[in-house]
Amino acid sequence: MSNTDFDAIVIGGGHAGIEASLALARLGFETMLITQSLDTIGRLSCNPSIGGLSKGNIVREIDALGGEMAQLIDKSMIQFRILNQRRGPAVQAPRAQADKFLYNRLAKETVEGQKHLQPFQDTVTDFILDHDSRNIKGVVTERGRRFTARTVVMTTGTFMEGKIFIGDYESPSGRIGEPAAIGLGSSLRRLGFRVARLKTGTPARVSSASIDYSRMEEQPGDPDIIPFSFANETVDRPQVPCWITYTNEKTHDIIRANMDKSPLYGGKIVGTGPRYCPSIEDKVVRFPDRDRHQIFVEPEGLGSDEMYLNGISSSLPETVQESFIRTLPGLEDVKIMRPGYAVEYDFIDPRQLLPSLMTKQISGLFSAGQTNGTSGYEEAGCQGLLAGINAAMYMLGRDPLILSRSEAYSGVLVDDLVTLGTKEPYRMFTSRAEYRLCLRHDTADIRLSEKAAYAGLRTPVAAEALAMKVKGLDEIKDLLASRRVGKKELEAAVGRVDGIEQRLGESFEKLMKVPGFSAADLLVLDPELENRNRRWLEQAAIDIKYEGYIGRQEKQIRRFKRMENLKIPVDFNYDTISGISVEAIEKFKDIKPLSVGQASRISGVRSSDIAVLLVALGRGAGVSEDDE
């Protein structure tokens, strides 16, 4: 059928590359994963944790869509927590500390064990294109190998023309000790892609044996572990604590005194760093009034002595790093094992991508992860998965899988990237999602199961698990509607559930709507509920409690979808419409929005431009659109 060496080539074996190559191979496409080192597949380059606010939701979305990340963390976690327990279910999210060596090994084993997937160690330096450079044909490697393929997915992370900085020290590397991938960035520039530089950083790793933990606060995990993967009933893993300490004025004085040695402030680094994850130098400069900053001390793995100093990333000279780190309580005699450093790398302006993550310029070439200007394992993972799925859809001649802002954080992420681009490493935040009440982590399977089925990645096990869950939830909701707080229940609960005395005769359902009552109280009222799936019970309780808010959010979503459903033909000729500003026309032609909704989110586009666009599309206000 195909006269190419492979159906697909994935460049890079990080979190995006793993998902992309596994998805392609699982869909039966012969796939080659080319990485500079087979030993670093799935390496956690920075913090040893997966998940977090909105990121935990993304991990569960990846799982619901048939990706791997949730399985990897479920099998390698060494601490689990649900964050933001008190701030509402929509913004709660799971986070786990990972044994990063175990995570790395499991990722490698998964890739190696996957049928149709061939891992290969080399460095891609150039692309093979057809005669008019419109279609991808394959890749060229550093060692001069040429591999042909129908599709290529770029997931280069921080390696594309990567350069690390520690004080005066500079080295062409993607991670410390690992050489950069030189050549591909130049190829992209030569082909006319807009390529720019971003910067990120990582803190020092120190020896656990040299830390005095008695001077730090202990931060234990939650007793109850919720698996990230919907396919896992339970996770049985050992849990170890993290630790909290603080910087102080002495720390800040040392940093201020050595600011001239910072490559960032000395002007050597041109790439833009993330505002949300600033280096300690940045924090000291930008927030001079803060007398301390919180630092988390996190284990890198169960068998390792290395500890990760979360919150103190720095590219100051190693000796300076050592002296300011030693001002922190508990770290007075600490031994640095690996210094913190900054890394600068090439990324492509993601506005050059379609929402399928395929480049507009070269058909068959997809891009995902840090290559697109994002930051974070989870952000990379969901893009890798979507790029892999859409490379497959492209080969199958089917419509790409595009998630809406109202159905997944992953959808928000891709839409933001291809519509707005980014000026700094893009990280997901819950506030980026307009409809987060409907994007809870515990509903990712319900939200995305059909999408996984469309892509062909829904396993029979996952389908069965979801069907059982939906049935179980319905049963529980019916039960809660019919059960009442009777005399017997009241007797059991008085003194154990605050305010229950006033609730005699009320249904359990109504009780859940009263502020202050929770699923845990139901278990006191009726111990028989213990026999039900605890997580489903909690989910049902949240659904009931938030019914009104969720209903209003769904109304907002319907309003939003009206504009999303107004599709713009791909070959729409913007030059023929008058009345749209020149600036807007240029942006429309560049971004190629797929819907009027997407068009309206492009920065610099005015409502008047949208009004005229609607008219030009033949959609005045009188036109009714499908609500769904």
Added chain:
Amino acid sequence: MKELTYNTEDPIAALATGWEESAIAVIRTSGSDAIGLASNIFSNKGGLQKAEGGTIVYGYVVDPETGERVDEVLAAVFRAPKSYTGEDSVEFYCHGGIPAVSVVLSALKKGGFRDAAPGEFTMRAFINGKLDLTRAEAVHEIVTARTARAHSLALNRLSGGLEKRIDGLKKRLLDMLSSVELLLDYPEDELDGQAGEYPLDAKAVSELCADIGRLAESFKAGKVFRDGVPVALAGRTNAGKSSLFNLLLREDRAIVSEVHGTTRDYIESWITVKGIPLRLFDTAGLRASDNPVEAEGIKRSGEVIAEAGIVLYLVDSTEGLNEEDEAFISGFEDAERLIKLWSKIDTVPAAGEENDADIPEGFIPVSSVSGKGLNDLEDALSEAALGRKGLEDDVVIDSMRQRDLLSRAKEALVNTAAAAAEEAPLDAAAMELRDALDALGEITGEVSSADILNNIFSNFCVGK
């Protein structure tokens, strides 16, 4: 929305001043080749073509078919984007009067311009980014403003007064939302005491809510200034309605006589009281009448009174209150719309001062002869039109769209306050705040959720 299908390519022309006798009339044109086309019908063709933007060229408008000079004019040249519409534009200042204007317009049409549709100049200004929505809406009113006060309110809006006000409200809302989002975007343990436990200050929420509510309610005042308020004079026959009508008009418009039932049909006229446009109706006096003409007049009076925004009910002080008066007053449902007047106080014998004691409770004594009481009456009219507090500030809204969006924002904030009161989880409260912010953003035609993150990053040190 059909009017949106204007072809924005066409050169357009229209009379900008009124279709009436005047010394000078202004005809406005606009279009990408407006200057070239205008020069074709202009005696000093080269002068017009070469004229810089913002200059005036003297010459004649020439009929392109007959070659006849039809009017002596000044032509003001505006070059894109520095014009009202943002396109090239020529304005002709020609002689006033309908015949003169007609021949110039006819020459323009022969020269390739078409008649502009209503609002088309403003529509183009909006499309070309010269006006935001609130300003575009304001232009309409400046043109149609009925009084100087209404005119200045509209001008204020055109200068962005409303936009500024809404931006101010948006800023407060954004700060509120950012402090909530901060807590939602970062786990408790990472914030290190940077934010209080419950970030929503119930008082600040309700203050903001009240401010938005006030602006929404200014729609009523905006409508008063735009449409005017119908005011009906009512009362028994010969109560002095027509005399008062003439006094308020400051001309003898209504026929006044001592014969009961002189006014058979209502008459109306525009007046201005304290800057408020009022549409004043003099009605037939109320009495049982066998005369079919008068009976019909009384019936119509009833309709006018029912529909009036304000009713002035006159009672002849020389006659005093009778049962009919009391029946009308007590039968009047909306007391705030009713102003009761004690008329003809000039005809009461000279020792009038003592008679003040006889004035019934709630009546304003007026004399159409001496003008006594007129100030009190005007105060009462203003209060009835705008409410007791009058117009509290210079920014008022006037479109239903704006009012509906403000109401949506207000409702969302009421929900926020309720959520805050029961310390509902923040994610729910944030949804309401966002809805409010979106509604305000829609008024000025822009919504940005990136603003929230920017605000967080600039105000707090967060992140590991």
